[in-house]
Amino acid sequence: MKVRCGFEWHVQINSGKLFCRCTPKIHEEKKGDSEIVRVFRPSFGESGKIDKSAEFETGTAKRIVYQIFNDSDCLVDIDEEPPHEPDKTSQEVAFQIANALNASLFRKLIFMRKTIVNGSNTSGFQRTAIIGLNGKFKAGKSTIGIASVALEEDSAREETGPNLEAEKTEKTVTYKLDRLGMPLIEIATDVMETDENEAKSIALAFGRFTRLFNVRRGIGTIRQDVNLSIEGGSRVELKGFQNIREMDKAIINEGKRQASLIKIEKEKAYLLNNVDSIRLQDLSEMLVNSGSNMVKNALRDGKAVFGGKLRGFKGALGTELSENKRFGTEISDYLKVKEGCGVIHSDELPAYGIDDKEKTGIATKLECEKDDAFLFSICSIQQGGAVEEVIKKRLRELLTAVPAEVRVVNSDNSTSFLRPLGGKDRMYVETDLPILEVDERLLKEASEYLGFDAETIKEKYGISDEFLDLLIGVNKLSQAVKIREKLKLPFNTIISVMVEDYRYIKRKFGFDINEHDEENVLAKIASGYLAKDAARFIFEGLALKKSQSVEGIINRYSLQRKDRATLEAEIKRLISSGFSRYDTLITNLRDKFGFSFDASEAYEIASKLLKNG
Numbered sequence: 001m002k003v004r005c006g007f008e009w010h011v012q013i014n015s016g017k018l019f020c021r022c023t024p025k026i027h028e029e030k031k032g033d034s035e036i037v038r039v040f041r042p043s044f045g046e047s048g049k050i051d052k053s054a055e056f057e058t059g060t061a062k063r064i065v066y067q068i069f070n071d072s073d074c075l076v077d078i079d080e081e082p083p084h085e086p087d088k089t090s091q092e093v094a095f096q097i098a099n100a101l102n103a104s105l106f107r108k109l110i111f112m113r114k115t116i117v118n119g120s121n122t123s124g125f126q127r128t129a130i131i132g133l134n135g136k137f138k139a140g141k142s143t144i145g146i147a148s149v150a151l152e153e154d155s156a157r158e159e160t161g162p163n164l165e166a167e168k169t170e171k172t173v174t175y176k177l178d179r180l181g182m183p184l185i186e187i188a189t190d191v192m193e194t195d196e197n198e199a200k201s202i203a204l205a206f207g208r209f210t211r212l213f214n215v216r217r218g219i220g221t222i223r224q225d226v227n228l229s230i231e232g233g234s235r236v237e238l239k240g241f242q243n244i245r246e247m248d249k250a251i252i253n254e255g256k257r258q259a260s261l262i263k264i265e266k267e268k269a270y271l272l273n274n275v276d277s278i279r280l281q282d283l284s285e286m287l288v289n290s291g292s293n294m295v296k297n298a299l300r301d302g303k304a305v306f307g308g309k310l311r312g313f314k315g316a317l318g319t320e321l322s323e324n325k326r327f328g329t330e331i332s333d334y335l336k337v338k339e340g341c342g343v344i345h346s347d348e349l350p351a352y353g354i355d356d357k358e359k360t361g362i363a364t365k366l367e368c369e370k371d372d373a374f375l376f377s378i379c380s381i382q383q384g385g386a387v388e389e390v391i392k393k394r395l396r397e398l399l400t401a402v403p404a405e406v407r408v409v410n411s412d413n414s415t416s417f418l419r420p421l422g423g424k425d426r427m428y429v430e431t432d433l434p435i436l437e438v439d440e441r442l443l444k445e446a447s448e449y450l451g452f453d454a455e456t457i458k459e460k461y462g463i464s465d466e467f468l469d470l471l472i473g474v475n476k477l478s479q480a481v482k483i484r485e486k487l488k489l490p491f492n493t494i495i496s497v498m499v500e501d502y503r504y505i506k507r508k509f510g511f512d513i514n515e516h517d518e519e520n521v522l523a524k525i526a527s528g529y530l531a532k533d534a535a536r537f538i539f540e541g542l543a544l545k546k547s548q549s550v551e552g553i554i555n556r557y558s559l560q561r562k563d564r565a566t567l568e569a570e571i572k573r574l575i576s577s578g579f580s581r582y583d584t585l586i587t588n589l590r591d592k593f594g595f596s597f598d599a600s601e602a603y604e605i606a607s608k609l610l611k612n613g
Contacts, residue, residue: 006226016090037064050425064173069177095438103149150185260319274312280307287299312372314346346374496535585606
């Protein structure tokens with residue numbers, strides 16, 4: 001399917017938080033140590049207008065609860081202290097990536113505020129600074145233009161769960177602050193003419209590219225948004241891809257949805273004349289004994305059922321737009337976000353426990369004629385008027401054009417309304433941070449990454465695809481390159497320690513070897529002080545707390561590397577004693593010398609001695 005497409009990539013940088021010195025730590029199961037509650041209102045942007053997305057969010061979540069964690073959050077995170085100077089490591093990685101994308105760099109950081117009032121930022125805005133423009137990215141045979149590269153802070157994580165979903169419908173949303181303030185690199189591409197297969201290939205290629213740098217790994221650390229439209233449609237931003245490998249399916253579904261809405265607009269635009277006549281009535285009394293448990297339980301809980309006739313709409317609400325999406329779903333999704341309640345319409349009945357008899361009764365009550373449809377919504381008594389206006393508004397949008405909006409990608413690769421598209425009115429000047437001169441040393445070091453990509457690394461260091469993928473797999477490529485430059489060690493030694501030993505220790509002991517200890521061991525191997533085979537034994541000792549340091553393990557087990565002459569003399573003695581098999585030679589050497597020698601060197605010496613008789 002041909003689409004106009006542009007990407008927005010958000011990648012978490014592997015460093016401390018951007019505007020404070022807290023260490024980021026995600027708390028998957030743990031509840032916050034304390035809570036605060038906030039209420040947000042939209043503010044005027046730099047142009048003096050309120051952005052429509054910010055205005056829309058007002059009222060959708062009136063009460064915001066924030067869970068605070070003592071080991072990862074501070075006063076900056078709850079907006080009770082001004083931001084500190086931006087984290088240096090974040091700046092370094094951001095400029096490395098900008099150089100790799102061949103962007104024209106800014107020498108000053110000018111942070112702006114982007115209004116966000118859905119509660120995901122305690123301040124009501126997100127700080128962001130452009131660091132580069134007009135770059136390019138190669139994905140296979142395609143070259144994609146990079147419009148901008150920015151450094152910004154990540155948002156809070158919305159807490160989910162059955163109880164929290166119930167609270168959310170009552171205008172309460174809960175967020176965890178552990179992710180708030182993590183540094184992000186945001187990369188926006190130019191718009192391109194493409195199809196779903198190429199778009200997926202580009203997304204996968206970019207995911208691999210980001211792993212060449214010091215970025216975080218795991219679910220949610222790289223978020224790829226897609227802006228797309230079809231001919232005659234409108235720009236829609238798709239967020240929340242569950243699986244990048246199924247991006248093509250989501251693009252196809254969104255393309256079909258837009259094509260179906262265009263067709264409805266052309267064929268049923270006359271229905272627009274009937275929208276103003278929609279009037280919702282309270283149907284609660286007649287549905288007290290409904291066959292639907294959903295309806296009966298809601299009424300028992302003090303809610304109401306408001307329904308109305310849609311003149312001439314019979315068949316329209318049930319029109320399939322794409323897989324698992326119908327015209328009526330578009331109204332329901334919008335209403336859920338705005339008022340916390342959806343709709344049930346006549347084209348999908350009988351269903352939900354409502355049979356044909358009850359359907360006919362509702363139609364009679366609403367005075368529906370042959371070509372009419374009806375819908376109803378379960379909400380609070382006070383919401384009736386607001387629900388009616390929201391339904392009318394959404395119908396006007398859908399019958400006029402494909403609405404330009406932000407939509408979330410669902411697990412079935414369909415999409416649902418999230419909020420209107422933001423515009424320039426979201427932005428205004430940051431007043432808590434001065435204009436910052438970028439450190440010249442940082443710019444110089446980052447310039448070494450100009451045009452940096454996987455092919456450059458392979459060519460420069462003679463590294464194979466296999467080794468490259470191994471280092472990417474444990475997110476240690478950037479560290480490995482620095483060690484290679486500094487110590488001049490071959491990559492097979494680096495990979496033996498940083499990949500094979502790391503994975504073994506992690507799998508067996510659940511222990512994370514820190515970068516300092518890895519580099520310390522590799523430096524001692526490079527200098528000849530340690531044998532390569534000693535590395536895993538040292539890390540095991542650290543995991544088992546045999547000592548608190550690499551040096552402590554070396555001294556405790558006498559791991560300093562034996563010189564070649566000593567090793568050769570012992571091998572000669574063993575051979576003269578009747579040990580001629582390699583495995584028994586190594587076993588005896590281990591018994592005497594432990595891991596103070598490399599098995600590969602012992603094999604080489606033994607082979608020569610046995611060959612020469």
